[in-house]
Amino acid sequence: MCGIVGYVGCNLAYPVLIDGLKKLEYRGYDSAGVALHAGNSLEVYKKEGKVANLEEYVYGKNIQATVGIGHTRWATHGVPSDRNAHPHLSNSGGIAMIHNGIIENYAQLKEELVLKGYTFKSDTDSEVLLNFIEDIKINNECSLEEAVRIALRRVVGAYVILLIDTDLPDTIIAARKGSPLVIGIGENAHYLGSDASPMLAYTKEVVYINDYELAIVKPDELILKNLGNERITPFVQKLDMELAAIEKGGFDHFMLKEIFEQPQTIFDSLRGRMDATIPAITLSGIEKIKGKILEANRIIIVACGTSWHAGLLAEYVIEELCRVNVEVEYASEFRYRNPIITDKDIIIAVSQSGETADTLVAIENAQKQGATIFGLVNVVGSSIARMSDAGAYTHAGPEIGVASTKAFTAQLAVLYLVALKIGQLKGTIENTLFNKLLEDLAKVPEHVQHILEDQNEHIREVAKKYTDARDFLYLGRGYNFPIALEGALKLKEISYIHAEGYPAAEMKHGPIALVDESLPVVFVATKDPYHEKIVSNIQEIKARKGMVVAVISQGDEVIPTLADDVIVVPQIHEIIAPILSVVPLQLLSYYIGLNRGLDVDKPRNLAKSVTVE
Ligand code: M6R
Secondary structure (H helix, E strand, O other): OOEEEEEEOOOOHHHHHHHHHHHOHHHOOOEEEEEEEEOOEEEEEEEEOOHHHHHHHHOOOOOOOOEEEEEEEOOOOOOOOOOOOOOEEOOOOOEEEEEEEEEOOHHHHHHHHHHOOOOOOOOOHHHHHHHHHHHHHHHHOOOHHHHHHHHHHHOOEEEEEEEEEOOEEEEEEEEEEEOOOEEEEEOOEEEEEOOOHHHOOOOOEEEEOOOOEEEEEEOOEEEEEEOOOOEEOOOEEEOOOOHHHHHOOOOOOHHHHHHHOHHHHHHHHHOOOEEOOOOEEOOHHHHHOHHHHHHOOEEEEEEOHHHHHHHHHHHHHHHHHHOOEEEEEEHHHHOOOOOOOOOOEEEEEEEOOOOOHHHHHHHHHHHHOOOEEEEEEOOOOOHHHHHOOEEEEOOOOOOOOOOOOHHHHHHHHHHHHHHHHHHHHHOOOOHHHHHHHHHHHHHHHHHHHHHHHHHHHHHHHHHHHHOOOOEEEEEEOHHHHHHHHHHHHHHHHHHOOEEEEEEHHHHHHOHHHHOOOOOEEEEEEOOOOOHHHHHHHHHHHHHOOOEEEEEEEOOOOOHHHOOOEEEEEOOOOOOOOHHHHHHHHHHHHHHHHHHOOOOOOOOOOOOOOOOOO
């Protein structure tokens, strides 16, 4: 997630900005930059890579500015590179801006600006917004503050922006909607940041800026206004948080923070791509290879670990909705087999990092044999994203916990869209089902929010009962089977407890021999057409004295009479339900790992990105 910092005061701005950018490194980023007031002009320094690269680049320069802005970029539009790094300079060179967020209607704004003769040095939506603001300022002969206000009324999307202007030597203009902004109050100085970590060394007095507010920030003055130009009294709060707590957003671990971010990250991955009211799906990556998709004999999904589980669920969904053959392959196996690939194959590569070596080589091999590669990746500009012929980013933001949580649900959200879009293109999905699935998908963020609010404490209690178990079995049928696998993987990673995921009906072919009074069996048992069958499976476990924890749909009156513990999720179409069912299982693993005193963010022997085979 991008990080922003700003400083207006009497001291040198550059060291404050660099220090602030380092404090924001934990958010994940691919490039960094600063812009400073230098007399009548603006100086911009930016570099791909770490803040240390930027420091090296600036080393030896005599920067005397006392006003400046700085940015760490997590790419969304345009690959990580020097030219896509922030800050951006407007066409006149008179305004510099940093931006955190996504401008959804940037293409339309860009078209208008190009017609007026504007040129762009980067591929970013941010540079478009900056020039849009400059254009308004010039045409309306108004102040920067007024131009920002007018511009933001036309902007669709999320943003925090900080701007400096050669016409305003001691001022930063800032505004927010949907992305965080904090302003720290110092002695004859103000500090701006995505969170309070960059300013903690200087002040504990802060103002959290709300959506649709605009700040005019000078060394000795902070003016807050709404977009209607009315003054708002800043609400000053005293911070009593330590740095580590701020980085984790007040949560004890990144994993927990990322689990709780899911209502937002799922929303972000759907945003601008679907409209349940029309109803319609926009996925430019699918449009790009539409011809290939319509001719395809087969879709092969290639991935590892949690991403493979997302791929397995996608196999079920795509086959159901698109009536095309789908195979799901472990990338590590696929790359060393001699699979029969033709130019009628579409490969969907699913990867959070976009750098997993096995997945990368697997798709390289398939591409050489003529297959078309569609990358479903979280990290913009990563190797898999660059290699793909087309793709869709999952927009989950940086995932720091080694165990994948929010990246998984973002993958599922986008894979649902991919399946629905292909089904629509092929004419294999009925309108009523298409509309229902889109409607239910739109409700997922609020349902996940509800699960987190309603079930978190209960799951924490349930976890206590099972913390000392030696083994776990996770069972599910149909769309819930991949979630059983994912639940088992999460538990293994975080708690080091042996756990196996199985199709519920396969249990009687072997694993049932494991069942006794010491074995907890987790059923993913939300309502679907086979509900009675999973009820029978639960009875089979209970008959052998196993302990049953079941994730069930709201309104289920049968399973609570059989299971030892139930975790309730909202009722939703069975195809979409897995994206809800996985959330309690993430929490269950987290609390069991925590109870066992383990490092849940960095489990032993695991790496976040497996770039070796
Ligand atoms: O970055 P990728 O999605 O390609 O990574 C694949 C796996 O290494 C990853 O999902 C791994 O299984 C995680 N630790 C799961 O929590």
